Amino acid sequence: MSATSAPVTSLYIHVPFCAHKCEYCAFYSEASSGELINRYTAALVKELEIVADDLKPKTIFFGGGTPSLLNLRQWETILRTMEKFNLLGAEEFTIESNPATVSADKCKLLRDFGVNRISMGVQSLDEKLLDRLGRIHSREQVFKSFDILRAAGFANVNLDLMFAIPTQTMEIWRATLDEIFAMQSEHLSSYEVIYEDDTPLFEKLKAGEFSVDEELACDMYEELISRSAKAGFRQYEIANFARDNGTPVSDPARLEIIGPSRGGGRPSIPSFACKHNVNYWRGGDYHGLGPSATGYVRGVRTRNWSNTPLYCDQLEKGKRAIESSEELPPLKRAGEIAAFGLRMNAGWPFAEFQRAANFDLRKEWDSEMNQLAERGWAARDAETFQLTHEGLRFADAAAELFLR
Numbered sequence: 001m002s003a004t005s006a007p008v009t010s011l012y013i014h015v016p017f018c019a020h021k022c023e024y025c026a027f028y029s030e031a032s033s034g035e036l037i038n039r040y041t042a043a044l045v046k047e048l049e050i051v052a053d054d055l056k057p058k059t060i061f062f063g064g065g066t067p068s069l070l071n072l073r074q075w076e077t078i079l080r081t082m083e084k085f086n087l088l089g090a091e092e093f094t095i096e097s098n099p100a101t102v103s104a105d106k107c108k109l110l111r112d113f114g115v116n117r118i119s120m121g122v123q124s125l126d127e128k129l130l131d132r133l134g135r136i137h138s139r140e141q142v143f144k145s146f147d148i149l150r151a152a153g154f155a156n157v158n159l160d161l162m163f164a165i166p167t168q169t170m171e172i173w174r175a176t177l178d179e180i181f182a183m184q185s186e187h188l189s190s191y192e193v194i195y196e197d198d199t200p201l202f203e204k205l206k207a208g209e210f211s212v213d214e215e216l217a218c219d220m221y222e223e224l225i226s227r228s229a230k231a232g233f234r235q236y237e238i239a240n241f242a243r244d245n246g247t248p249v250s251d252p253a254r255l256e257i258i259g260p261s262r263g264g265g266r267p268s269i270p271s272f273a274c275k276h277n278v279n280y281w282r283g284g285d286y287h288g289l290g291p292s293a294t295g296y297v298r299g300v301r302t303r304n305w306s307n308t309p310l311y312c313d314q315l316e317k318g319k320r321a322i323e324s325s326e327e328l329p330p331l332k333r334a335g336e337i338a339a340f341g342l343r344m345n346a347g348w349p350f351a352e353f354q355r356a357a358n359f360d361l362r363k364e365w366d367s368e369m370n371q372l373a374e375r376g377w378a379a380r381d382a383e384t385f386q387l388t389h390e391g392l393r394f395a396d397a398a399a400e401l402f403l404r
């Protein structure tokens, strides 16, 4: 850290272990082995020690993999290290969990160290579909684990769902949504199944075991949007929905657009939006620790080795396990920030983009914005540019126009 720069306020930590590899998964994770998890824990402690001076986290996110797979002793080692280096006390501290690995004693430990948000990978409440996806949990475990989280005092819980799962019908999707809404979580993320190369699900698709019904997938997405609104959620990103309790958010520098809906019909960001992810979409800096994690700090993007033993080797020698490091030209980075931010319903207020990217969207991307507006994919006024309902469905294609 240079003498003048403020420490980074966002921290991502990747936990690269799962009890069993899901059929569709292309994230870097592997089936767990006790010894390697202990070695990873010790290496992560070293990485935290190296980076701690440049961190004052307002948001922390442990993702994976399955972070909830770590045992009590491993969690305590990590959290005590964070305590020692003054990394606790974040406004939002999220841990991803699998419904099969939630327990009351682990929840208590996490709460004691300031974890205040859990993101639970439900994916479906239909046993056959859970089986098809290769998930290790049952529908009963979803309800049980949710009760354990609430009993432990977690008042901010995200539930992750998938739709367009092979053989899933609209009836099954509606039934799942009804049961999920009845659980009254604060946040919902929902993604269409994607077929990544080299996953068992992709191989089955290629072998003709099932086919993809694009029209049904679109209908399911529309159903998600309309039903979640009726259930009291506000969509704030293509796949993310949150409740709004009207509480303004305290960090005006980065999170000023999170808060109660403002007048004028302009979408704002609901108070239970995931602040950590909003920071990504708004182009904020973050440190990324753990195997395969990427970070973006002061114009430099880094990526750690996607190889847990190699990650451990490097840290055991006292150095960070960085595979690649790239300094992005400012205009290229600004284009990326523009593209990410368009995934959000709020789009880009021009002044907000200028603060985030140091470029004027109206000057650098004027014709691209007009092109999207003429196509009906975007709306533009004196202050803001945002994708329309139709544009959000084609956000990836729209975003391409901004990449330089």
Ligand code: SF4
Binding pocket: 017, 018, 020, 021, 022, 025, 026, 027, 029, 064, 065, 066, 098, 121
């Ligand atoms: S639990 Fe998550 S990270 Fe692990 S294999 Fe399944 S989808 Fe991938």
